[in-house]
Amino acid sequence: MRFFTPSIFSVALLSSSLSAAPVMLHNIQGYGFDEKGQIAEFNHFVFDNQTGKVLARGDKTAVAAYHNAEQIDGKGQTLLPGLIDGHGHVLGLGQNLNRVDLRSSGSEAQAVAQVAAFAKSHPHSQWILGGGWNQVLWPTQQFPGKALLDESISDKPVWLTRVDSHAGWANSKALQLAGITKATIDPPGGEIIRDTEGNPTGVLIDNAMLLLEQHIPQQSEAERLAALNAAFEHLLALGITSVHDAGVDQANLESYQKLRKDNQLPLRIYAMLSATDPNLAGWLNAGPIFDPNELFVARSVKIYGDGALGSRGAALIEPYSDQPGQKGLFVTQPDKLTAVMKLTLEAGFQTNVHAIGDLTNRLVLDRFEQLASKEQLEQGRHRIEHAQIVSPKDIPRFAQLHILPAMQPTHATSDKNMAADRLGIARLRGAYAWKSFVDQGSRIVAGSDFPVELANPFYGIHAAVTRQDQQNQPVGGWLPEQRLTLTQALKSFTLDAAYGAFQDQSMGSLAPGMWADFILVDRDIFKAPAETLWQTKVHQSWVAGQQKYQAQP
Template sequence: MRRIICLFIGLSLSASAIADTLYTNMKGYTLTSPAGEQAVLQQFSTMLVENGKIQAIGGNALAERFTDTEQTVDMQGKTVLPGLTDAHGHIQSLGTSLLQVDLRDTDSVSAAVKKVHAYAGEQPEMEWITGRGWNQEQWQQKVFPSAAHLDEVVNDRPVWLMRVDAHAGWANSEALRRAGIDKDTVAPEGGEIVRDEQGNPTGVLVDNAMQLVEDVIPEPSLQQQRAAYELAFEHLIKLGITSVHDAGINADEISVYKGLHNQGRMPLRVYGMIAATEPKLAQLLAEGPYESVDQKLTIRSVKIYADGALGSRGAALLEDYSDDHGNHGLMVTSEEKIRDLYELIIPHGFQINTHAIGDRANRVVLDNLAEVYNELGGRNLRNRIEHAQIVHPDDLKRFNQLNLVASMQPTHATSDKNMAEDRLGAARMEGAYAWQTLLDQGTVIAAGSDFPVELANPFYGLHAAVTRQDRNDMPAGGWYAEEKMSLQQALRSFTIDAAYSAWQEKSLGSLEPGKWADFIVVEQDPFAVDASDIWRTQVEQTYVAGERVY
């Protein structure tokens, strides 16, 4: 339901109250508390902000009452939305990727190699040539590339290129040599060294095997890390993202965040998930959750990888891959280790966010959480399954039974639509990317992009959620269109429901009195345009705590 609020909604304010800023003449939209299916979409034309927080929203009556303000801003009829939250992204990886060779739009292995060759020529002093974004499913021949392809253009320096999903990497021969990978190298548990018919490594490494190369790549300096973060921050706020749930950060990255925050160099909010692979995990848990006074930095969750990704056939499935018989995918973290981690984390009161893409991985997570809840509790922690892409239909209802949030990325569906049925077969699509099924049963969905796996633009995600189409309007009518979200549901998943998934719905996620004034101004009203054009929405201004940051 949408309606103009004629009487203002706000905190108790005297007739003579003076506010920092009164914003008038806007077309404002916000979901109102509580989060989840009870949230209501409301429209307003006036907003009162003081000390970085919303004091009231309303219509003309509010504007007429508070004429004595420090500043009045005429929004000239522009559309205002709550700042958008990306509930699953990788900030340092985004910043780093913006400095690397970008292979996202290549349509063949030769096109990818050509871009690497050009980039290497532009960076003669760079010791390692690194990049990201290749996807063999978008190439004319849908097969993995090889080291030989790269050796033709760069053979004097190591080359390492991550697949778009970051669950496979492509190395040249020099990178393999430096990593000590040859015919006799044994792949680590949860990883695969792709080999040719003679058993020689081809140059592609999947999941945990990627670490063999990444361990020999020089670590970026602290200055380089900070530069990557700040580049990512700038990129995100221009897209209207005011909060990010950073999915898997180590102790060093936590220190970088704290340093940036203390120096006032964080223009957006970060909800950090500690990587379960962090050697100091137990120590960090014992120190307890961390939240800065201004809520710019919060750390109270742990990110665990259960399996790999569908595109690289690393997602753990209950049955064989339809296009690779005998392959069930990979459990990146063993079931025993997952159980141990749950038993370690829950007593400290940290939220558990487990990456699970395949139906086997999702079932492993669900089974182990159910057992640990019975032994230790933890049902009230708003634990999350990150991605929840392929879920056995019998398991979907267990999200509610276990009080889980589904942290899902709408553009994954529109990116995967060209290969998902090949990987799974039609029968297993029933529980795949099942947004509306989960919403209908009352499950909260926290939406994001998984950037830089996908582009970070949240309006691409809103568009994909509502249409189940790519930005070329394909397929006609939408891919498994019965799982579409309404625009109200989609906006909810990027705002108040995303805030709920981080225990922040009382202070973030909507433009309600007492909450931080995180909002954006956009050049078109997404509720007034055709759904196919939502992705074209441009952000004109971004505000965090009432301060214009873009």
């Protein structure tokens, strides 16, 4: 590490900005990145609270031109670039904050008890909605069923999504309203889990979920805006100043545009438009949505490849080790996937494809190679979202084709208890392989996939550095050869995530001329024990030189 020394360019930039309204933070331990992507330290930080841009950083000498700036004593706190979540679901997060949360449930019976208590405290709800359950963490490790739900709630429909959002659990009332019976045929890319007599058990996988979810009443605009604002508040409290929102539909897009028009977006949204929305062709014809202040940008499309590992929906080259004959599901059938990728590439949009299983990752890499020119690949910064299980021989193709892996470190620490069961030992060599990607020069766009995982980015940084859960298990880390350094992990949540949105020249490093998106935290993460990284607390979050969050004393 070193203290930042302004280049000739940045000195000229500073000189031209002396008429701005500068604010100087001093008595801080600051960390950013230099022009080579290396950590740069500083103890003074100057920004313009009118333009929202960084003016200078470094030691006292480096900021001497701003001796008349408004002074703020940082009181020894650590200052970091605002953290970027490269793959989240903002509306889903906001909705979940007002639904029953089953993430902590230790059994099916415990989950049902939580649902029943929630229903009792929300007597006016038409539907009882929630999620977060994970049968892998229950003693039986078996999917739940409708029987216990029916005993507790029979007069209202209940719909509870699995933690990965690739499966859902319904009571009989919800199945009845959706018309799902023994005679219902599994849709392409989906599965209705059935008992030995062929009756639906209540669990629906991937595209089968749509059979039920289309019957859930749509949110009003007011409810949608309230959910978004709840999510914004939650994210800013965690130090997240920018989100790549993975899968925005027409209603959500309109809400974002309204918030931006009314200057009500407190953080940055980089929207991936949902490929399943009927308006896709119209969006592509209209072209990308840009914003000079980069608070709302929509220039990418999220395409859905396969399901998730926990529900055995991830599409694999060879069958699941714990369920012979099952190879997973294509949520979008290969021919349709090819057509949509071709459409988005030809429209000049960044193409971001959800791929978890090794078969889907290979298929998507093949399609990029077949459909895109060398120039499109070099300039497009196209992405594979998750890149979770990749055949080792396919990992180098990401670098060769200039495809960015958009990965979520906490997926590894959440999945470590079942990944070997699903995949066997051999396939783990290409699973959650962050260091293999970094070592070949790939820039990882890091995120959390909230609300699938908790949104706290320090949980992700901790997982990337230690390959351990918050109980420091397993000892030495799970697949520890794939650990990242703290610098690499922080870069993946800042500068490299910004690169994945074509925004690395304006955010992620805190260099002069960049947006003054920064956070103040309670510890120097580069000096704290690695096992405590997840405990980092955010004191303040700033976006474009404006304070957006202040922790309560």
